[in-house]
Amino acid sequence: MGRRWQRISFGDAVFEGINHLVMLALCFITLYPIWYVLINSLNEGGDALRGGIYWWPRMFTLDNYIAVFRDNGIMLAMGVTVAKTVIGTALHVLFTAMVAYAFSRRELLGRKVYMGIGTITLFFGGGLIPTFLLFRDLGLLDTFWVYIIPVMFNFFHLLIFLAYFRDFPEGLEEAAKIDGANDLTVFYKIMLPISMPVVATIALFHGVYQWNDYFTGVIFINNNDLHPIQTFLYRIVTQAATSEIVDTTSIEKSMTMLSVKLATMVVTTLPIVVVYPFLQKYFVKGLMIGSMKG
The missing domain is CATH 1.10.3720.10 (MetI-like)
Structure with a gap:
């Protein structure tokens, strides 16, 4: 393994490093909005309006999802x-x-x-x-x-x-x-x-x-x-x-319109997000098989 890395020139190493950084940045830009919606949907609604929630829920609650499924x-x-x-x-x-x-x-x-x-x-x-x-x-x-x-x-x-x-x-x-x-x-x-x-x-x-x-x-x-x-x-x-x-009588003080919206967004998108990665391989296989045969 050490010899393999010795054969890679400094320019190639820099190029690979830049590629990895760019891909990590693209992954972060793509995934973080989804994560932001998820953590805010799991946070108490009134507290979420204060802002400042970027990585983890500050006041964890499932009341938003209870309100969603109650309707x-x-x-x-x-x-x-x-x-x-x-x-x-x-x-x-x-x-x-x-x-x-x-x-x-x-x-x-x-x-x-x-x-x-x-x-x-x-x-x-x-x-x-x-x-x-x-x-x-x-x-x-x-x-x-x-x-x-x-x-x-x-x-x-x-x-x-x-x-x-x-x-x-x-x-x-x-x-x-x-x-x-x-x-x-x-x-x-x-x-x-x-x-x-x-x-x-x-x-x-x-x-x-x-x-x-x-x-x-x-x-x-x-x-x-x-x-x-x-x-x-x-x-x-x-x-x-x-x-x-959503029936206003079912929304408690711990919930806001924004928190219910975010919880609804998670509920509606989660099934297809979970299923899609497991079936993605069929895209390449199905689209390429006609060109590979014969």
């Missing part, structure tokens, strides 16, 4: 978020994979036309007002399905699936069809099971989107019972009074 609206919003994330992700992956499998078939009529139309959607959108009018005419406004149906398909995700499906040997499908399998059987019994890395990648992409999406609830949902947790958090952060979000 039935938060738990209902969390249920909506979990439901739309699970259902939306499952349908999105299945539908996008099916369309991608069809696009991978060279005998598909009009395949180039469909690809051209899909490519246009990567650069241009209809805009908010036409989208609102379309959802209204389809009867999606103020329904749970406004979270699911409009995003069941994504052309960029199709391209990821397509790059993977194109690398499968044609003999695999031909052998299955000789045994009597049709296209649906080949897709469900062969293509989908051996495509789990890219399936996990797309599921993570869309799952994170579904969990973090607040805009759909703000624009297309007027029924508060159908608001997801992120829209609920948006309402908390943007409103000056607590009467519509």
